[in-house]
Amino acid sequence: MTTTERNAIVIGASGGIGRAIAHRLAHDGMNVLVHFSGNELKAKETVEAIHASGGQAVACGGDVADEQDMAALFHHASQKYGGVDVVVNTAGIMPLASIAEMDLGTFDRIQRTNLRGTFVISQLAARQIRTGGALINFSTSITRLLMPTYGAYAASKGGVEAMTLVLARELRGHGITVNTVAPGPTATPLFFEGKPQQVIDHITSLSPMERLGAPEDIAEVTAFLAGPGRWINGQTLFVNGGAV
Secondary structure: OOOOOOOOEEEEEOOHHHHHHHHHHHHHEEEEEEEEEOOOHHHHHHHHHHHHHOOEEEEEEOOOOOHHHHHHHHHHHHHHOOOEEEEOOOOOOOOOOOOOOOOOOHHHHHHHHHHHHHHHHHHHHHHHHHEEEEEEEEOOOOHHHHHOOOOHHHHHHHHHHHHHHHHHHHOOOOOEEEEEEEOOOOHHHHHHHOOOOHHHHHHOOOOOOOOOHHHHHHHHHHHHHHOOOOOOOOOOEOOOOOOO
């Protein structure tokens, strides 16, 4: 199924999973707004790569947890493309520490980006996505793996799952699907940051597929939810190669 003349906002699309999703949705025929928080250069590279492959994209920055920044971003997408059909929110941060040792300022920062940011995006999406559209938020398989040092991150993403699935019920009658994608360990800079090789090897071994996920694996599922997967609604899809 192609999605010609549909318009997507991909939050956190300057790198990693978000960048792969922006490319995939553009490949499927969508016009894409590539959101970035701090790395404008990477976002522009994403846009240029989409243009080079024949797609349409534009970059726009902002703090995902700031309602005014994000309202301006949604307005920019509507002005540029005429409306919003798909919103994908991949933005997140993952500082790690045990619950006993984590600094509360770091905890608050995680919740602000991951949970408040998802609430801000979800609220705007609920108000603006057109009939037949899709909202796809991002959780993590860590909510089932329950690994030490991931407590604050898992707490934020558990909230994302609950909030997203409530919104699916609240949007009854609007023709909009609302789902959460929960990737397992995926080969992105966010995953590799601060991990020694033995930890990476152990996490890789958790999957019976015996590899880390690739951003393109996650983009494939996201594109399905954004396009033909119209009978999947109010669900959390674990995309982890069988790790849990």
